[in-house]
Amino acid sequence: MADDELYYHVDGDLVPAAEASVSVRDRGFLYGDAVFETVRVYGGELFRWADHAERLADSAAAISLDHGLSPTELGARVTETLEANDLADAAVRLSITRGVGSGGLTPDPEVDPTVVIQVEPLPRGGVNAEPVREGPATLQTVKTRRVPDAAIPAAAKTHNYVNGVLARLELRVSDADEAVMLDGDGHLAEGATSNVFFVDGDALRTPSLDGPVLPGITRAEVLDIADAEGIPVTEGSFTPDDLRNAAEAFLTGTTREIRPVGTVDGIEVGGGPVTTLLQRLYDARVERECYGGQRLSDGRSDDPEQSGGGDGVDGTQTDA
Structure with a gap:
């Protein structure tokens, strides 16, 4: 799937990637005043979403960005974006900026956040997966x-x-x-x-x-x-x-x-x-x-956690 065929989620709306944009006055653009997470999607499942959502919340707290969006609401927007692109295996980048301010470096007391969700198709993960990056x-x-x-x-x-x-x-x-x-x-x-x-x-x-x-x-x-x-x-x-x-x-x-x-x-x-x-x-x-x-x-690969482990630190077998 080409990038121009994708849909992104921008401030609550799904838009073609080619039309996705934020204001030039957005603080994420002007100052990098924003937080983000990259989440891996396997088989339609957001892998370790709770951990990513917690880290996103911690990042926002670290820069005093009170965006008012719950992990449930953010997760729903991510799911909507994946469904719009018919993607079961992908990388998702979820960004939250402090939005457009009144000007100057000091943030406004009230926040109207900008929320952008981008997706990128990736190969299937799991056992016998095709690596995203070839070679060591x-x-x-x-x-x-x-x-x-x-x-x-x-x-x-x-x-x-x-x-x-x-x-x-x-x-x-x-x-x-x-x-x-x-x-x-x-x-x-x-x-x-x-x-x-x-x-x-x-x-x-x-x-x-x-x-x-x-x-x-x-x-x-x-x-x-x-x-x-x-x-x-x-x-x-x-x-x-x-x-x-x-x-x-x-x-x-x-x-x-x-x-x-x-x-x-x-x-x-x-x-x-x-x-x-x-x-x-x-x-x-x-x-x-x-x-x-x-x-x-289905017999395509052994599960080391079920079949008795693999090589340990010293080259010996370890229990799985």
């Missing part, structure tokens, strides 16, 4: 640092993405396709649009949310799967060398799910048994919850 990720550590939490709350998913844009611009001199960003002290933070995990032989490790790290929904899902599998996890402070010297590494994000890392700063890292196991378990969850376990019951 190539990472490059960049000079652009993450904005300190005291400046812009890291937990707030806002339209202020210039920080990530600058990081991605640095990749033009390399073959990398994702930027690894550090905090002000030079420790690992996250990718420009992803959370970072790696394995050092003893445990699964990821930067702590104590730093300027977005609390990713897929990140939380991976931590939950690891806990259920008995895979040790350390959330802490790590250096770029920790990532470069890792046994394996991967990125997490809503649309790309769990993506193995091939290289970091030109150093080969690669995937491995832990990454593979987590991918299989993640896909199995999606398959059961969103597709009724169709590909788990």
Whole structure:
């Protein structure tokens, strides 16, 4: 489906994508004064919608944006948009701005929010799914640092993405396709649009949310799967060398799910048994919850949670 054939939801109305627009005086356009969520849709189901809705509410609270819309109302608008486009597998971007103000940087006391829902068709997820992005990720550590939490709350998913844009611009001199960003002290933070995990032989490790790290929904899902599998996890402070010297590494994000890392700063890292196991378990969850376990019951693929597990951190079998 071409973009110009899609319908978007703008302030309560479905409109052709080519006609979708907001005012040039909208504060989301003028100042990035807006919050958003990207939600994955599998088989017509909004995956982890409650978690996304909660994070959206937290983001709005962090910038004092009282938009007055409930998760139920927002979810209904998303569903209406998916149905209008006849999409069962997609990515949804839901944005809420503070709307058109009277002028100046200071927000008006009363808010008339602008709500925009965009959709993008994606391949079917779950077991034996076609990946959204082919091949392992190539990472490059960049000079652009993450904005300190005291400046812009890291937990707030806002339209202020210039920080990530600058990081991605640095990749033009390399073959990398994702930027690894550090905090002000030079420790690992996250990718420009992803959370970072790696394995050092003893445990699964990821930067702590104590730093300027977005609390990713897929990140939380991976931590939950690891806990259920008995895979040790350390959330802490790590250096770029920790990532470069890792046994394996991967990125997490809503649309790309769990993506193995091939290289970091030109150093080969690669995937491995832990990454593979987590991918299989993640896909199995999606398959059961969103597709009724169709590909788990028709013999197309084994369910690691039903068939006795997969390779653990040390290469041994783990119970599922």
